[in-house]
Amino acid sequence: MDLADRFEDRVSIAAGLMGCSEDEVREQAIAFKAATARPRLSISVPQMSSPRSRTMAPRREVIVERVRPRMIMR
Template identity: 45%
Template sequence: MLAKKKPSETQNRRVTRVDLPAVEEAIAAAQGLTDDVESQIEIAAQLMGMSEDEVRPEVLKAAVPAAVRRPMRLADRFSMPERNEGPKVVVVERKRPRLVMPR
């Protein structure tokens, strides 16, 4: 019988690709984190790996005036489909850690 060959480590290695976000994605993320425009510029620039001067015009174009902005209600953020199956039951159990008695 022949021994099975082990696959080389290079075949098992997973490659993770990291892409920088697009301008719109970085601005949307920054707007979700803070309402301050200067902070949004800083966050978006750091996410994209660009200078703040390059990102500033795009953030200012996407900025929403405070008078137009309305607070989001919880129902706007999360919508659950209606079900007629009755009330939902969530059970949370706490498992105690196993204690080892010294001998």
């Protein structure tokens, strides 16, 4: 039994369970596959190379260094 036969068997079983025609089951299967198999855009940016971390990290360090002496003096 090849994949096409297995698919047709599943289509006929699903049509029987859902109470609709095999053509409707095929259309729903194609629509489901199109909705779930779209290539998702995945961008992985390392934390150190992102512009925000490069600009924010030094500022945090500078702010901490500036605040500590003021708190000690008070």
